[in-house]
Every structure is written in C-alpha cells, then in structure tokens.
Amino acid sequence: MGDTVIVVGAGLAGIQVSHQLADLGLRVHLVEKEATVGGLSAHLGKVFPTDDCALCLDACEELFSGHHRRCQYRSLLGTQKKLSLHTLTEVRSIKHEGDKFSVSLKTTPRYVLLDRCVVCLECINVCDVEVPDELNLGRVLRRAVYRPIPQGVPLAPIIDMNSCTKCSKCVDVCKVDAIDLEQKCKTRTIKADAVVLATGVEESSPSVLPGYAYGHCEDVLTQRELGRLLDSAGPSNGKALTASGRQVGSVTMILCAGSRDLNAVEYCSRACCTYSLKHAIMLREQGVDVTICYMDLRVPTHSQSFLERARESDVTFVRGKPDHVVVREGSPVTIVEDTESQKRLEIESDLVVLASPLVPHAAEREVFNSFLDKYGFAARHNALKGIYACGTSTGANDIPGSVAEANSVALEVYMALKGGA
C-alpha cells in the first residue's frame, strides 16, 4: 500500500485529519477551494462552547503532548514537511484505478505567488480599486488585491480579477516579483491511496423562504453574517450596527429558519441553536435586547452553559416559529405566536437574524455525487473502499463532534494504509 492521502476541504475537520495523518508519517495533500483555510469556523468569530477565537482553534501536530491551542498561521505551513496545502483548488474528478485513486485538481490563479510573497502588503496600499467587501456584508470597501481574512492562511493577498483594472501598480511596487497578473488556471492529477472528504457545510441562502424578507430588508441577516458583524475584525469592529450604521438596540433571532422544514431542509442542522445562543450572549454584552424565537432548543450537554448564560443575561425566549417578517418604517417586524402565553407577538427590532440551515457545499456535489446521500452529505462508511469522510461533510455537526470524528477517521485511514502494527 502507498501512503498518499488527499483530504478535500481545509475546515477544522480537514486540518485536524491532515495534521494527524502527516504526524503519523503519511503524505497528505490538503485541498481547499477558498483562498484561505478555516472553513465556516473562520467566519463565526468566537466559537462555542469555550468562546475561543476560531482562528486560534487549529489542532496541531503536538495535539497530544501538552498544549492544545495554536493559531493557524504557524501550524500548517512549513512545519509539516509531509503536508501540502493547495488553496483555490477544486477536485474535478476522482477515478478509481486498482487500489489507487486518480484525483484531478484544478487550481484557479491567486495572481500572487505564494513562494515569493513576503506579505509586506505594499500591493494592497497602492491598489486604487475599491469594491464592497462581500465577506463583510458589503458594508466596507476592499481593494482589488486584498486578504479575505487578515489572519487567514496562507497570509499572502489574493487578486480579484473581476475588479482588477490591471493597472500594474502592484506589480511595480512588489520588491520580490510575487505578482503575476497573467497567471493561468492549473490542473494536475495526483495519485492517492485514500481520499478523505472533509468538505463541510455552508449556510444556505434564506431566499428560499421569502417570507422572512431576507434580501428585501438589509437588516435581515443570517447568523453567519451576524457573526461577521460581531467579529472584531469585521466591518464594524465587532459593534452591532444596522445597515444604515445605527447602533443596534434590539435583535430578534429566528431559529430553524429553513431547518426541519419540508419546504427547505428537512433535517435539523444541529449546531445553529448553540451558535445563535452564543451570538445572543455577545449581543447582550453590548447591551442589545435579544429575542429568540424557537421550536426546540437543541443544545448538547457540553454547550448547555450557553443556554443558562443566555437565560441569566435576560435573553427573551419565545416558543413559536415566526411565519413572516414584515418591514415597517425600514425596520423588520417579526410576526410570531408565542405558544406559551398564547399571544401573537409583533416584535419590532433593529435586526432580524435567521438561523439558516447548514447544507453541504453545492460545488462538490457533482464530483462526489456517488458518495453522497440525497441531502448531499457523505456516508460515513462508503461502499467504495478508500473513500472516507469526516466532519460536517457527513452531516451537520458542531465543532467538538467534527473534531472527534476527524480524529477517529485519521486512525482508520492510517490503519487501512499501514495495516496493523
């Protein structure tokens, strides 16, 4: 048996499994379609249940020998010789050839050469193009050459060719010739002995449920978007502001906004109750009134403290699922029946935040179709030997669940390739 493993997706689970496999001596290619690693967790700001900064949360090679926190910048690149990270890279096809897999990868250009860039960021300073930063809800501007997440790995900037004018100022200012505006897509094929799917989940767009006025009213956000607002590196430095820039005084959260719903996603997304509570507590710390409309609060025991803290900090809980959100004088108003008081409430608030269901990334669907169930999640044990899955690619899960699963998959892969002793 060979020893090459391809891990698809560099979220927390993918990073975890890659590290462990490399640590055990296997050759690992970690493939990530975005420009930086971290997956959904990198957008969630603090993460539950410990309120860590998600970017510090990467497990590392020394996971088992003492300390447990190291940030992503160091752990991944350079330290592990057996681990290659391929960002901006997608899997185009997987072919089964005997015991091996032939995996075809396509890398879209970053236009900044990773092996040369020293991250002086002069290029960003000279860039004249300013466009709304989509990652930060379009509320702030970024340059055509930019870093999607300032601490994201790799640290080098990326050029957005859709807005770049090719004025070449960045090329001129770069002292190490790290910018190549003519970079082309690259494809390559890697022979692997095992493939681990850690493709993860993303928030689905709430536009399937038009009743919640998402896209119609700028103050109706998803939890991920709220996460950006509450992130100190986000568009308002962690302050909750409305689209018009006003300090938010009240927030209404709608849980299961599309989960457990035959019109959208029939399963339970599992993690949203807890991160909604986390955001609620963070908002309460800013003095914001928070109302949470829910059906069942599904908080696992290890996150139970969030529910208690939310109750103690006077978050209002309304047990009922809102049918719709109307916009009155520019502000969203949530219409809900409180089944406990048996009263219909019209909750006026500055923001409405939807806990949109977590769904598998659409991009991978086609390539991996034969390994996926009807929702697009990977089966934990695939019929095809040599294909493994972990983290949220097997079903919506929270971080502790993903990490535990990644741990166990690493050992499984190792044992399959290296046998017993």
Next chain:
Amino acid sequence: MTETGEKKGLPDVFIEPINMSELDRGFRKEIQSMPNGEELSACFACSTCTSACPVANIWEIKPHQLIRMIILGMREKVLSSKEIWLCLTCFECQERCPQGVRVTDIFFDCKNLAAEENMIPDSIVALGKELLEKGQLYIVTADWEREDLDLEPDVPGLSTDAVKRVLGGTRTGRLVKGGK
C-alpha cells in the same frame, strides 16, 4: 349570600381538566382518512400556522391548537368550535407549514364532520339552501348591464338543474331539508 337559603354545591373554582375518557382516539384517524388529512400527524406544534393566520389573533383556539386537539382526540371541542367556521380559507397556514400538514384542508374536513352532526352556522345552511333552490349562488339582476356590453342576458352555459340534481342527494340536500 343566597336569599332563598337553598343549599348549593361547592363553588366551582377549579378549572376542570380534560379527562382522558373524553378523548376520542379514533378522531385522528377519522381526519386522516379524509381528503388531504394524511399529513396531520406530522405536526410538531411549532405554531407557524398560527403566526401565518391573519385572523387567529381573535380566535380563542389557535390553528396549531386545533391541529394538536385533533391529534389528541378532542373531537367534540374541535367540531363545536366556532373557529373552524371563521377560517378565511386563505391557505396561508398550509402554505407555510414546515411539515407539510394541510392545515386549511383539514379545517375543511372538520367543517364537513361538524356539518354532518348539524353543528353548522345557519348562514351557511341558508347559502346551501339558496344554492339548491336557485342552482347558483348569484343571479343576474341587472341584465341591461350585460346587454350594454353585448353579452347574453343570462349566465351563459350555466345549468341550474345540474346543481339541484347533484346536491339534492348529498349532505347539502339533507341539511337543507332537515333544516335546524
């Protein structure tokens, strides 16, 4: 104080709970066997239907409560409720049910069961009577308007006999005859 000095029973201060014996176990199945009732049991009481309803606010029993009552078997209470007759039939509740329960359709089913047991507002029976007698709900009264617009004076194509014939033998016929 009672002036007559008659002995009265203990004052009625407790709200009597609904006793299990008052619950009709078959009610759920009865509804489920009616048109569009199959999904009834899928309800998990999220109350989306109630918040979707434009008029539930003035109801004593809310739409989601009616559905739960059907599931638990509170037949009498559901069928005698005035709420089922106050349903706008606008289908907003049904449209938004996350579990695919056909709420409005189920209320139609309830109304049919109520009608079968003569628990039906007089005004609805009156409408039935009109329909049965005239064969249509609306009668042309201003045929000059139609003529002005080059239209036939009578309702084109409408056969009043058909309605009379068909409905005479169904529940409408029985209700109208039996009256109340």
Next chain:
Amino acid sequence: MPKKKDEHRIGVFICSCGTNIGGVIDVRKLARDFKDYPGVTFTTSNMFTCSKDGQDKIAEMIKEKDLTGVVIGACTPKLHEQLFREILEENDLNPFRLAQANLREHDTWVHGDDPEVAYKVAYDLVAGAIERAKTLEDIGFEEYPVDKSVLVIGAGIAGIQSALDLADKGIKVCLVEKYTSIGGYMARLEKTFPTLDCSMCILSPKLSAVERHKNIEILSYSEVIEVERDYGNFNVRVKKKPRYVSIEDCINCGACERNCPVTGRAEWNLGLGDRKAIYKPFPQAVPGVFFLDKDSCTHWTDGCTICAEKCPRDAISYDVEIEEIEIKVGAIIAATGFVEMDIEELSEYGGGKFTNVLTAGQYGRLLSLVGPTEGKILLPPSFEQSPKRIAYINCAGSRDENHRPWCCNFGCMYTLRHAEMTHRLYGDDIDQWIIYHELRAGGKEYEQFYRRVRESGVRFVRGFPSEMIEEKDGSISFSVFDQGTGSLLRLNFDMVVLTMAIDPSPGTAHLAHMLGVDRSEGGFMKELHPKLEPVNTKSRGVFIAGACQSPKDIPASVADGKAAASAAASHVLKGKVRVQMDKAVVDETLCIGCGLCEKVCPFDAISMTVRDDERQLAEVSSILCTGCGKCQVVCPIGAIKRKHFTTEQIEAEVLGLISAHRKREQSAKTSGGVSS
C-alpha cells in the same frame, strides 16, 4: 553607545490585537514610551503579534539585537505563550526567556470605558514584565520512556472500540471491566436508533473480536484500586474479584444454574425479574461462562454446594480469594460510562414505589428478546398482561435544578425508539403518549426518525406532568398542561416510563481522583478542551472516552472510543515523554528536611529521601509535579523553588510594576499634568 557585559537586551513587542487592545490604548505610544527604559534594546507595536508578520518581527529582532529576553504585551499567556516560546526556541533563545504582559484580559477588556486608566495599567504591566524578564533563566527538559501498552477501564462500547483500535495497531491492551461481562449498556439494548438495527448484531462481533484478540487481555469482574505514576508509565493495581467459576473449565452447560435453589434480583435486567445465584447475564456474554454471585448465594450461610456437585467439569470452587495483580502501562483510557439516576429520587413520580412506573432502561429490557419478558411489553410484577396505555415522561430528573440540571443528550431519541418499537410490535393496541418539553433530535437522520414516530400515531404532549397518583388498579394518573392545545389534561396510564436523568457510573469520583482527572458538573470526567481535545485530560497519558465524560449516544461514544485510541496510540507509540523542567527544584544546600513541602503537595510529587550524607531531604518527581508552587510558599527557608516562578522573579515583576506606578505619580505631582 558603549555596550556593557551582562547587560540586559530586552525586546518589547506590544500587540494591538485588532481593536481588542489598540481600540482602547495607543499601542504605538506605549511602545515608544519604553524606548529608553533600562535594559530595553528594542520596542515596537503591531496589529497581531501572533500573526506571521508579528512572529517574523520577533525572530528578526532576536537575531539582529541579540536579545536576552522578550517581553510581549498582548493577550493572556494561555492563548499564545507556547507559540511565542517556540519562536524564541527556533531562534536560539531559551523559550523561558519570555515574559508576557496580559494587556487584553487584564486591562483593555476591563478598562475599555476608561482609556486613560487603561493606558496607565498597560504601562505598569509591561514595566513589571520587563523587570521579570531580567531575572529569567534558561530551562531545559528531560525525557522518560513510555511502555507500548494501554489500560482501558470500562468495557462498554467506547472502551471496546478503543481496545480494538489499539490492539489492531499492535499495542497491548488490558481491558478492565467491573461487571461479569463486557458489553456495557449497549448490550442491554434491543435495537439502536435511528436505523433500528439490532444492537447485539452490531455489538457481539466486537465482543468476540475483543475476546479473541491476541493483544487484548480482559479482566472482567475486576476493579482498578491503585494508580501510581512511574515517570512515563503507570503502575496499576487491579482487584480481581472471584467469580467462583473457572473461565477455563466451564463448558457453559448450565447445569449449575438449572439446579441452583436461590434467586436474586436480576441486575442485568435493571431489577426486573429474578435470576439464580449462579447465572450468565445474557447469552452472548463475554467471558461466556457462568458466574456465582456471592451476595445471593447461600453457600457461605448454609453450606449449599449444589452447583459444585452438579458441575460436570469441577469448574466451581468456593474457596477462591480476591486476587490483586499489578500491571504496567504507558497510557490509560477511562471509559466507565453512565447509569440512570436512582429512580427513588423521583418521589413525585412514585419512583421505586409505584410498580408500574419504570425507568426507560427497564422498559428497554422488556423490549429485549432475551429480557425478562422475551420482548413482550407486560406489566410488572406478574408480567402477564400488556398495558393498554403507556406514557413516556421525558427529562425525568434532567434539566431540573432540583435533580440533574444537565441534558441527558440521548433521552429524546431513546424514548422515540421505544415508542417506535412498541408501535411495531403492538400497533394501535397500545396507546402511546410522550410527555416532553423539548424534543432534541439533532443527529443524522434523527429528525426524520422523529417524524416517523409522530406519523405512527404516538401522541405528543408538551409539558411537565404533575405529581403522579397510583390508582387502586395500579394505573397511574397525573395532570399535564399541554402547550400544544393550550389545555389542561388529566391522564391515566397503565404504565409510565421515565426517561431518567443520567449520572456517571458509581466510582467515577474515586477513579478520577486516582487518575488525576478533573470532574465537571455532575461528577463526569473532564476533558482538557471540549473542542480540540475532547478525549485528553489534564493528566498526561490519561484519556477519557464515552459517557464518563458526558452523556453520549452510541455514535458519539464510538467516535470517542476511536479518538481516545488514536490519542493514546500517538502517546505510547512515540516511546517517550518529554517533560519541560519548569518544576519545583530543591536547593539541597539549604533544605533542612522539615517535610512541610511533602505534606502540602497535592500531586504527591515530593518525597523525603535520604542522601548519601544521610541527611533526609525533599526530592521532587518532575513528572508528577505540575508546578503549582504550593511547596515554594510553605518552605520556611526558601529551599524549594518553582522554576520560572521563583520568589525573586515574582518580586521583580511586582516591584517593577509598583515602581513604574510610583514614578508616574511622582512626575504627575511635579509636572501637575497627566503623564503616561
């Protein structure tokens, strides 16, 4: 500038931490203000000192300025101290030459509303750190060998999974189980949710795999009684209780059980029904032999020897003594599982008093084909009649401040499974009601399972039941306000099943203490970090898996078992453990052998040993020492010091802090203005 020998060359790096620090105080100014501070060679500030840019800056300056110490004003050392130390190490400066001032948690997060005060505090903290940095010494590390073997305590599904995974990797495993058979709670289940797979069909291949594996030794009916740390390894004493039936000789003929005249309460069936004094708990038990329960057997009171007489192989012997064995392992996995909370605590539900109030675990035994009723739902105690109406009460004792505030994590699904199985067996003949107040079905395919159960006609009432009353006919009545219909219901059932709150197994507290593992709410064993190290503990080499950490369902327990195996394997396969020597050390020239330190050490790391010159002095085991510093405090003459936090170093820091404060006060008085 002339350079003196032994001069301090300290670099000061102030982090803005985005806006966490920089949003409150002017970090640039703070860095500038230390430019001329005695001993400081270089100062700077940056956006994220922990970022690559920040790290590179530190590395560059260590080399360029030949720094003797690094001071970082940033967040709590808990977060990035290790990272910063590594930068020092990579650049040939001892990692312990780092002093970190916590400007975020200790200052800007507290004084965010008063930037002026925040700035002053920041200045003082950094000054203290600089003074401390001047006194820091180089600290090295030591290595100890680790044995390639693991002790797994508890043979439920998590422990079994760990044992198998480890054994497959060629690691010797000793699997200790308190009960007479391995298998744990899962072996009691008839079917598992959400697929309704037969539980034993999944489990029994694992049981026999464990039994046959050449790398696994099973110690059933045994308990760990002592754990001693021997540098990299553990010396563990295990008490093997006598089962009075020889595992080697018993041929499973059952003659002993058939002839035994004594009955006892069937523990395996959670108290439902009886068993003999000599018995086999369930057909697929491993070890697959009989077992004599001394507590119910009358041999020791009336001298009965029927079973021994009937045994064709002389496998039964009454004079077996408790045996204690000692084993040496490189790592330990605790997987001791859970129990249902004692039903008698729930007097409001008639727990333990009303015959027809059962726990969900007991109900599960009724559903088992090898249980007391062979899979039929029958009313205790006679087990003749089927109930017509069953109520399941979810969260019985759970999420209840008066009982167990935590969620049991699997009770909702467990109840749904029971309802579904009962429905499949009895259809509409049994009217089933689930009284719940929140339905937590957050796992793969769980929501869909919940829907199937609703559709099967089970009735759901959202609310908590009132006190229960036992009617004359043995049925149970209670009231419940149903939030779904908004009405108060008075209900009556033939059988009430309580989905009990979950406790850690008895003995968990004692075991945790022996292993040096913390416990969390409810007495469950505590992990090192819930996210990244869910199976590691603060005790190096000790791992936890499954429901001993918190209530868990089967998939989570299996994943845990695998993860713990993976962690333990990584630990023992390295063959050695590295210990950083930032521990307590004894200055033997000063020590007077008073023994105070030995008394206060909470980790038994200090012992009094006799030296060559016959003096009895304190000695510290560096692997046990956690560096808590208690000994340093009690030592009457300052002979024992916790390295890296010596009295001198702490004093230097405090004095630096105070003098910076004083100086500022002074200059404020003389200049009359507000100074930094």
Next chain:
Amino acid sequence: MSIYSLYMGCSVPANYPNYEASMLKVAESFELTLEYLNDVACCGSPNLRAMDYWGWALVNARTLALADITEHDIVTPCNGCFGSLKDVYHLLKHDTEYRTSINVELEAEGLEFTGTSRPRHFIEVLYTDVGLDSIRKKISKPLDGVGIAIHYGCHLLRPGDVTEITPEVLSELVRVTGAHVVEYPLWKQCCGATVLPVDEALAIRLARDKLKSMKEAGAAFVTVVCPACCNQLDLQQLGLRELYGEKFDLPILFYPQILGLALGFDEDEVGLGMNRVPAKPILQHFSK
C-alpha cells in the same frame, strides 16, 4: 389559434359583466377562442366545500368531465371557480380511490373525469400561452408608470402545489401594461370574502385593512382577478364610506380592463363605468 372551454361560474356574469366583457375582448385580440361550456353548474366555493365536500367535489368533477369531452383546457376568470376546479382536479389526479367513486356517480350522466382538460385561470393563459412578448407588442396605449397595487386573491396563489401559480404571473402582466407595481405589506392577506356569511364585521375589517395598506403604500389603483375579491374591495369601499366615513377612493379594476385599455379599447368596451368606485381617472394615465 388556441381554443379553450370557458367556465364563467355565476358571480362574474351576474355581478361583473364588465369583467366578462373585457376578458372576451382581450382574448379576441390575442386570437384566443373561448367557447362557453354548456350545462355546467355553479362551483359552490368555498362554503359548499365546507358543508358538503362530497357534493362539492361531485359538482366540480362533473364540470371537469364536461370539459374533458371538449378536449380543451377549461378556463375561468374567477379565483373561486379556479380554486374549486383546481383543487378537485388535484384531488382526483392523486387519489384514485376518490376518483373511482366520483366516476361511478358521473356515469349516470354518461360522464367521466379523465383529467384531459386542465383547469386554467384566464390570467395564467395570458401569461403562459400568449406570453409577455406578444402582449407587449400589441400594447398601443401603455400606462405612464402609475402605481397599481395587486390583490392576487388567495385561491389564485394557494395552496401553491395545487394552483401552480406564482405571484410573478400577475405582477409581470401588470408591469407589461406600463404600470408600476406597488408593493404593500399586506399583499398576501385575504380580502375576507369567505367569512362574510359568518362574521360580517370581520370580513369588513379585513377588506378595510387591505385597502389601508394599499393606500398607504402609495397605490393609485388596484387590480383584481376575482369577483369575490372585487366585491370586498370595491363594493365594501362604498359601505366603509357611508357607515364609517372612511374614504379610500381607490378604484378597483379587473386586470383585463386595464390590459384592454392599454390595447386600445375604449372605456365602454371594458365596462369602466360599472366599477363602483369611479375608475375613470385611470384614463388619464394611458398615453394618448
């Protein structure tokens, strides 16, 4: 040239000949042949459905069976009729048992429900079969962007899986005339027609809220495609003025009236004078 079986129901011909006439005019200009379906019965919606589901299903199945003979789709301008036909059609399509028992009854008249003829709402025929492009080409007098609020009517849109019509259908049709579609908060809300026999006050209240919402959102005119809705919004407006002194002055027009005017018909041809709230002011908004 397409042929359709036309089912008028009773309300449109009895109360709103202007709707009927304008619809016929519009159909004619797009070469849609609408042939009156004969011997059909009133749909009874929705009160008949409430008291006598079987009778209601039978009456409407009979109508559908009559249309099946023509082999043309059955077209109606009334949301009530549409809802009834579509619902029964959906039921019989999906519930074979029910269909069998219905057909047993219909056999007496020699009829059978086969499902060949699909129930269609007139505006959906305009949208799908004629198409926005063809309509746009024929418009000779477009509107000047005046704000029109749309009251879709519940039974046109819901239940969505039965009616298979989305709000865009009517919005696009209104836009194509050159009007501006005014969005208003209560756009989905019911006009209240169903509860009129049971709770008149509630019905009036619903109509009034609806009108208020439209007015406040800046609507100058309102368009409807259902006689019952028109009753509630147009006729009730007069009552609201008389009884409560609430003046909305919101003219309520049937969609074919608006389209007809845009196609160049004169006001009498679309019966503009018959609208209860004077609708003539809309004429000023068509280009000359």
